[in-house]
Amino acid sequence: MKTPVIVGAAECDLGVTNKSILELQAQAVSRALADAGLNISDVDGIATNAISRFSATSLADYLGIEPKFTESTFAGGSSFEMYVARAYHAVSSGQCKVVVISFASNQRSAKSRSLGGVVEHHTPEAQFETAYGPLFPLSYYAMAAQRYIHDVPNGREALSEIAISAREWALLNPKAYRYGSKSLTLEEIESADMISSPLRASDCCLVTDGGGAIIITNSEIAKNLKSKPISILGFGESTTNTSMTTHRDLRVTGAKQSGDIAFAMAGVSRSDIDVVELYDSFTITTMLSLEGLGFVGKGEGAEFVLDGKTRPGGSFPLNTNGGGLSYCHPGQYGILLLIEAVRQLRGECGERQVANAKLAVAHGTGGILSTNATVILGAN
């Protein structure tokens, strides 16, 4: 068995690009390959989605390659953490040697995002939920947040702290959409537009273009490359619901199953982790993942974050690029969690670098807390 490692990571252009999805994809792939010291002709595996109905096929054709492995699981923002697991198996079994995992969206330039989401009329959700008029996915997260605030003392304040902390990190990241802006204040949060109560605009991720790619190969090939390989120590996933009504407890997500499997595989404990990248589509998403992954117990996340320990310089560095809330959110943010984790473990993060980062968690969520996938990475 060959040991898979991550040897390349890069973003495409972010923010407002006025570029096509495939141009952004090509940027991401070519930059990640350059970062790794590999050529496009070395790629024999592709994992991507959201280009077209035949996404991996489209990208292979656009890049002019005929891969031995393709993967297009469509699980929303956690897809890319799932692809790490699929690529791990493909590389370790020898099915292929170099997998590129990539994503890009031009949703802000193309104005392609709708508050109601995409309705597929034949689905049970369309039959039994769409008519009531929820924002999709926003209103589901809003109901999770409402329940959290109802049950947990200082829950509202804690969600605000997650947004404030993300902004502080973004102010240290020149690529962040909010770089060069100011610290987020409680007054700003309290006066932000209410979208779907209790979630205000300040609780919601950005809507931007962007994306990126990572390269996974085996450790034999990695030996001859210039980049410092990053180990894939553990992964896990969970798929729970697509209806807004089938998951009983809004406060318990698939993060628990996903995290338990990943930590068991990695053989490390929660307290060993140096850097934590948790999908922050909404402030509540991060909170439920923090608790579900076992960094704190159920309902303990509010007290945990309120002392500011997740901010730069704190004891629990969280969403160190500024997150989907203040750095970039191209619709499916999962690829960018992985890129930031890799860069922190390589020590490339400049002002926002977490000192001596050896172990990182990237945890993606997708849909309406529908899917969760965890990846644990290590510096060699």
Add this chain to the structure above:
Amino acid sequence: MFPYLPHEDAISAPFWAATRERRLLIQYCAVCNQYQWYPRAICISCATDNLEWREATGKGSVDSWTTVHRAPGEGFVPPYVIARVLLSEKVIMLTRLVGIESPACDQAVELSWQELSDGRALPVFG
């Protein structure tokens, strides 16, 4: 107020037909002795396709709720309240709360109806 007319299919047709008489039908599995929501071709506990329809009591409690302030599409007129209601049959439905000024989690609610333009109706709670 309800611009989206839901499609229906062979499985869900009895549910939608009953809404014309303002009766809320929930699928019930006599083998497992439990209800399920939403309607499906099989029981999700034992996989039998021999499911019954039973009329719900119409009593429930608010699991959670949100006031929607932006329209998800043409014809929706916010603000309005969306909720997950836990029925006494132990299934959760997505619905709207009507006539409740300050909703709260765990609040007791009862079934009422909002008519759709084609004569069917949506179960809502208040």
